[in-house]
Amino acid sequence: MNLSIDIQEGSSYLACTVNGEWVSKELKDYIDTIYAEVMKLGHKRLLADLSLVSGPPPEMERFHMGEYIASALQGIKIAIVYRKVYANKFFEDTAVNRGAWVRVFPDKQTALQWLLKD
Numbered sequence: 600m601n602l603s604i605d606i607q608e609g610s611s612y613l614a615c616t617v618n619g620e621w622v623s624k625e626l627k628d629y630i631d632t633i634y635a636e637v638m639k640l641g642h643k644r645l646l647a648d649l650s651l652v653s654g655p656p657p658e659m660e661r662f663h664m665g666e667y668i669a670s671a672l673q674g675i676k677i678a679i680v681y682r683k684v685y686a687n688k689f690f691e692d693t694a695v696n697r698g699a700w701v702r703v704f705p706d707k708q709t710a711l712q713w714l715l716k717d
Contacts, residue, residue, distance in 0.1 A: 665693025
């Protein structure tokens with residue numbers, strides 16, 4: 600496996616940190632695992648830190664990942680931390696336009712502020 604994930608439960612959200620090399624298939628598998636964990640614990644908020652994932656992913660992979668997030672994590676508020684140099688609105692716009700409640704941030708503090716705001 601090229602990726603590893605660490606899942607932690609916060610007070611009102613689930614936090615996951617992903618490390619390694621960007622592989623869309625593995626990320627989709629982790630999204631399914633995260634969804635199961637969110638549902639099991641009853642959280643409706645997710646902080647996903649991908650700042651240590653090497654990349655950037657190709658544009659079409661960002662598009663497909665946006666589609667997948669929108670369908671797999673429907674109804675969950677998601678804050679993603681990703682390196683600013685690789686972050687653009689393509690993934691985020693794709694997911695939001697398909698019903699996802701997601702934003703991408705360059706740092707964890709800003710992501711948490713948005714995530715925990717009602």
